[in-house]
């Protein structure tokens with residue numbers, strides 16, 4: 608990727624996607640310790656793991672000019688989770704790549720916030736960052752997440768379903784689906 612213009616937030620009609628703050632750690636740790644929010648992950652996170660994660664997430668913005676944004680509701684300023692772009696750390700047939708991802712607190716789900724934040728993240732990824740393709744993947748049983756992928760126009764090719772290399776293959780969380788969206792397909796959907 609060529610040198611990108613740095614920004615510190617994005618906005619949608621209801622949401623602000625912004626750089627992380629110290630004050631996000633408390634509500635984010637509560638989310639990450641909630642088995643319902645973390646239902647499709649191998650484990651919940653401790654407060655210390657969340658604090659490390661926030662530091663790492665914020666560092667990606669400095670290093671690459673993009674990352675997983677902290678998301679807050681514009682009206683209330685309430686922190687509700689994250690949405691944004693990242694590079695998967697494992698190797699697979701579809702890496703290196705840029706992935707779009709999301710995690711919202713339980714009380715913020717079912718309001719269309721994930722889709723709204725994801726649509727703005729795609730726009731930023733294709734326009735400002737000039738990406739050719741953005742992918743997304745989830746445990747095949749995580750229908751709420753794959754539902755967002757479909758709603759933002761991403762497409763799955765069943766021949767690309769895979770077992771996540773960092774999850775025990777015997778786990779029900781191991782089978783994953785891969786969704787892709789090219790810049791060209793994104794542009795043609797806008798018309």
Ligand SMILES: CC(C)(COP(=O)(O)OP(=O)(O)OC[C@H]1O[C@@H](n2cnc3c(N)ncnc32)[C@H](O)[C@@H]1OP(=O)(O)O)[C@@H](O)C(=O)NCCC(=O)NCCS
Pocket residue numbers: 643644645647709710711712715716717718719720721722723744745746749751752754755758
């Ligand atoms: C995946 C996740 C982010 C999806 O959140 P979500 O709130 O279900 O997704 P959306 O923002 O698209 O909202 C969905 C629902 O909000 C409802 N909704 C209410 N008000 C709405 C509005 N104003 N606009 C749009 N949708 C609205 C819709 O009915 C929609 O459901 P539908 O698509 O079945 O009709 C959420 O389930 C989550 O954080 N899960 C835990 C973490 C996780 O698994 N992350 C993904 C790992 S791969």
